[in-house]
Amino acid sequence: MSATPVAIIMGSQSDWGTMRHAAETLAALGVGHVTRIVSAHRTPDRLVAFAKGAKAAGFKVIVAGAGGAAHLPGMTAAMTSLPVLGVPVESKALSGVDSLYSIVQMPPGVPVGTLAIGRAGAVNAALLAAAILALEDQALAERLDDWRRRQTEAVAAEPSEEAAP
Numbered sequence: 001m002s003a004t005p006v007a008i009i010m011g012s013q014s015d016w017g018t019m020r021h022a023a024e025t026l027a028a029l030g031v032g033h034v035t036r037i038v039s040a041h042r043t044p045d046r047l048v049a050f051a052k053g054a055k056a057a058g059f060k061v062i063v064a065g066a067g068g069a070a071h072l073p074g075m076t077a078a079m080t081s082l083p084v085l086g087v088p089v090e091s092k093a094l095s096g097v098d099s100l101y102s103i104v105q106m107p108p109g110v111p112v113g114t115l116a117i118g119r120a121g122a123v124n125a126a127l128l129a130a131a132i133l134a135l136e137d138q139a140l141a142e143r144l145d146d147w148r149r150r151q152t153e154a155v156a157a158e159p160s161e162e163a164a165p
Protein backbone atom coordinates (compact mmCIF):
# COMPACT_ATOMS: atom_id res chain seq x y z
CA MET A 1 0.00 0.00 0.00
CA SER A 2 1.28 3.46 -0.93
CA ALA A 3 2.34 5.65 2.01
CA THR A 4 -0.19 8.26 0.92
CA PRO A 5 -3.14 6.34 -0.52
CA VAL A 6 -5.62 9.22 -0.19
CA ALA A 7 -5.58 12.61 -1.88
CA ILE A 8 -7.84 15.25 -0.37
CA ILE A 9 -8.40 18.00 -2.90
CA MET A 10 -10.49 21.14 -2.52
CA GLY A 11 -11.49 24.01 -4.75
CA SER A 12 -10.23 26.81 -2.52
CA GLN A 13 -8.36 27.65 0.64
CA SER A 14 -11.77 28.64 2.01
CA ASP A 15 -12.81 24.96 1.93
CA TRP A 16 -10.10 23.96 4.39
CA GLY A 17 -12.28 24.64 7.45
CA THR A 18 -14.53 21.83 6.20
CA MET A 19 -11.99 19.54 4.56
CA ARG A 20 -9.66 19.58 7.55
CA HIS A 21 -12.16 17.22 9.19
CA ALA A 22 -11.45 14.66 6.48
CA ALA A 23 -7.72 15.08 7.05
CA GLU A 24 -8.08 14.80 10.83
CA THR A 25 -10.21 11.67 10.54
CA LEU A 26 -7.71 9.99 8.23
CA ALA A 27 -4.88 10.98 10.57
CA ALA A 28 -6.77 9.47 13.53
CA LEU A 29 -7.01 6.21 11.57
CA GLY A 30 -3.35 6.27 10.55
CA VAL A 31 -4.18 6.65 6.85
CA GLY A 32 -1.59 8.56 4.83
CA HIS A 33 -2.91 11.45 2.79
CA VAL A 34 -1.97 14.63 1.01
CA THR A 35 -4.03 17.84 0.84
CA ARG A 36 -4.09 20.01 -2.28
CA ILE A 37 -5.99 23.01 -3.61
CA VAL A 38 -7.17 22.20 -7.13
CA SER A 39 -9.93 24.03 -8.96
CA ALA A 40 -11.67 23.06 -12.17
CA HIS A 41 -12.48 26.73 -12.65
CA ARG A 42 -9.43 28.60 -11.42
CA THR A 43 -6.62 26.08 -11.98
CA PRO A 44 -7.88 23.85 -14.81
CA ASP A 45 -4.39 22.77 -15.92
CA ARG A 46 -3.54 21.77 -12.34
CA LEU A 47 -6.72 19.71 -12.22
CA VAL A 48 -5.92 17.87 -15.46
CA ALA A 49 -2.38 17.13 -14.31
CA PHE A 50 -3.57 15.95 -10.90
CA ALA A 51 -6.48 13.81 -12.09
CA LYS A 52 -4.64 12.19 -15.01
CA GLY A 53 -1.61 11.48 -12.83
CA ALA A 54 -3.41 10.38 -9.67
CA LYS A 55 -3.24 6.65 -10.29
CA ALA A 56 0.42 6.71 -11.33
CA ALA A 57 1.15 8.81 -8.23
CA GLY A 58 -0.05 5.87 -6.13
CA PHE A 59 -3.32 7.30 -4.83
CA LYS A 60 -6.11 4.78 -4.28
CA VAL A 61 -8.99 7.08 -3.32
CA ILE A 62 -9.64 10.77 -3.96
CA VAL A 63 -11.72 12.91 -1.61
CA ALA A 64 -12.82 16.09 -3.40
CA GLY A 65 -14.55 18.97 -1.63
CA ALA A 66 -15.96 22.05 -3.31
CA GLY A 67 -18.70 24.61 -2.84
CA GLY A 68 -21.19 26.43 -5.04
CA ALA A 69 -20.87 25.36 -8.68
CA ALA A 70 -18.89 22.37 -7.46
CA HIS A 71 -17.52 20.85 -10.65
CA LEU A 72 -14.29 19.64 -9.08
CA PRO A 73 -15.38 16.12 -8.00
CA GLY A 74 -17.13 15.37 -11.29
CA MET A 75 -14.32 16.70 -13.47
CA THR A 76 -11.83 14.70 -11.43
CA ALA A 77 -13.93 11.55 -11.85
CA ALA A 78 -14.05 12.22 -15.60
CA MET A 79 -10.28 11.91 -15.79
CA THR A 80 -9.53 8.98 -13.48
CA SER A 81 -11.05 5.60 -12.70
CA LEU A 82 -10.02 5.87 -9.04
CA PRO A 83 -12.96 6.15 -6.62
CA VAL A 84 -13.86 9.82 -6.10
CA LEU A 85 -15.76 10.81 -2.95
CA GLY A 86 -17.38 14.24 -3.21
CA VAL A 87 -17.95 16.55 -0.27
CA PRO A 88 -20.38 19.43 -0.84
CA VAL A 89 -18.95 22.41 1.05
CA GLU A 90 -21.53 24.70 2.64
CA SER A 91 -21.85 27.84 0.51
CA LYS A 92 -22.88 31.27 1.78
CA ALA A 93 -25.61 31.97 -0.76
CA LEU A 94 -27.42 28.62 -0.81
CA SER A 95 -26.14 26.80 2.30
CA GLY A 96 -24.48 24.05 0.28
CA VAL A 97 -27.59 22.80 -1.51
CA ASP A 98 -26.02 24.16 -4.70
CA SER A 99 -22.81 22.26 -3.92
CA LEU A 100 -24.75 19.06 -3.20
CA TYR A 101 -26.76 19.22 -6.41
CA SER A 102 -23.64 20.05 -8.42
CA ILE A 103 -21.87 16.94 -7.11
CA VAL A 104 -24.60 14.36 -6.71
CA GLN A 105 -26.38 14.37 -10.05
CA MET A 106 -23.68 12.81 -12.24
CA PRO A 107 -24.64 11.25 -15.57
CA PRO A 108 -24.55 7.44 -15.64
CA GLY A 109 -21.03 6.25 -16.41
CA VAL A 110 -19.01 8.74 -14.35
CA PRO A 111 -19.68 8.09 -10.66
CA VAL A 112 -18.92 10.36 -7.73
CA GLY A 113 -19.77 8.97 -4.28
CA THR A 114 -21.50 11.99 -2.79
CA LEU A 115 -21.52 12.64 0.95
CA ALA A 116 -23.46 15.03 3.16
CA ILE A 117 -22.98 18.81 3.15
CA GLY A 118 -20.18 20.16 5.33
CA ARG A 119 -18.30 18.62 8.25
CA ALA A 120 -20.39 15.41 8.39
CA GLY A 121 -19.63 14.78 4.75
CA ALA A 122 -15.92 15.43 5.21
CA VAL A 123 -15.70 13.02 8.17
CA ASN A 124 -17.72 10.37 6.38
CA ALA A 125 -15.72 10.71 3.17
CA ALA A 126 -12.61 9.92 5.20
CA LEU A 127 -14.30 6.95 6.87
CA LEU A 128 -15.46 5.61 3.51
CA ALA A 129 -11.99 6.09 2.03
CA ALA A 130 -10.58 4.14 4.98
CA ALA A 131 -13.20 1.41 4.53
CA ILE A 132 -12.25 1.04 0.86
CA LEU A 133 -8.56 0.77 1.75
CA ALA A 134 -9.36 -1.61 4.62
CA LEU A 135 -10.64 -4.19 2.15
CA GLU A 136 -7.00 -5.00 1.47
CA ASP A 137 -5.42 -3.87 4.74
CA GLN A 138 -6.32 -5.96 7.79
CA ALA A 139 -4.51 -3.68 10.26
CA LEU A 140 -6.51 -0.70 9.01
CA ALA A 141 -9.74 -2.75 9.19
CA GLU A 142 -9.00 -3.35 12.86
CA ARG A 143 -8.28 0.35 13.49
CA LEU A 144 -11.57 1.21 11.80
CA ASP A 145 -13.47 -1.28 13.97
CA ASP A 146 -11.74 0.16 17.03
CA TRP A 147 -12.69 3.72 15.98
CA ARG A 148 -16.34 2.60 15.74
CA ARG A 149 -16.16 0.83 19.09
CA ARG A 150 -14.79 3.96 20.80
CA GLN A 151 -17.47 6.09 19.15
CA THR A 152 -20.15 3.76 20.50
CA GLU A 153 -18.63 3.78 23.98
CA ALA A 154 -18.53 7.60 23.97
CA VAL A 155 -22.32 7.86 23.63
CA ALA A 156 -23.81 8.50 27.08
CA ALA A 157 -26.89 6.55 28.13
CA GLU A 158 -28.59 9.67 29.45
CA PRO A 159 -28.39 13.38 28.61
CA SER A 160 -26.65 15.56 31.18
CA GLU A 161 -26.92 19.28 32.02
CA GLU A 162 -23.11 19.64 31.90
CA ALA A 163 -22.92 18.34 28.36
CA ALA A 164 -25.71 20.62 27.04
CA PRO A 165 -26.40 21.70 24.35
Ligand SMILES: Nc1c(C(=O)O)ncn1[C@@H]1O[C@H](COP(=O)(O)O)[C@@H](O)[C@H]1O
Residues within 6 Å of the ligand: 010, 011, 012, 013, 014, 015, 038, 039, 040, 041, 042, 065, 066, 067, 068, 069, 070, 071, 072, 073, 089
Ligand atom coordinates in the same frame (compact mmCIF):
# COMPACT_ATOMS: atom_id res chain seq x y z
N1 LIG B 1 -16.53 24.79 -6.75
C1 LIG B 1 -15.31 25.32 -6.88
C2 LIG B 1 -14.32 24.93 -7.79
C3 LIG B 1 -14.44 23.79 -8.73
O1 LIG B 1 -15.48 23.09 -8.71
O2 LIG B 1 -13.49 23.55 -9.46
N2 LIG B 1 -13.26 25.72 -7.61
C4 LIG B 1 -13.54 26.56 -6.61
N3 LIG B 1 -14.78 26.32 -6.18
C5 LIG B 1 -15.47 26.85 -4.99
O3 LIG B 1 -15.67 28.21 -4.91
C6 LIG B 1 -16.00 28.46 -3.55
C7 LIG B 1 -15.63 29.86 -3.18
O4 LIG B 1 -14.23 30.00 -3.26
P1 LIG B 1 -13.51 31.32 -2.66
O5 LIG B 1 -13.81 31.31 -1.18
O6 LIG B 1 -12.04 31.09 -2.96
O7 LIG B 1 -14.09 32.49 -3.37
C8 LIG B 1 -15.28 27.39 -2.72
O8 LIG B 1 -16.19 26.67 -1.92
C9 LIG B 1 -14.65 26.51 -3.79
O9 LIG B 1 -14.74 25.13 -3.52
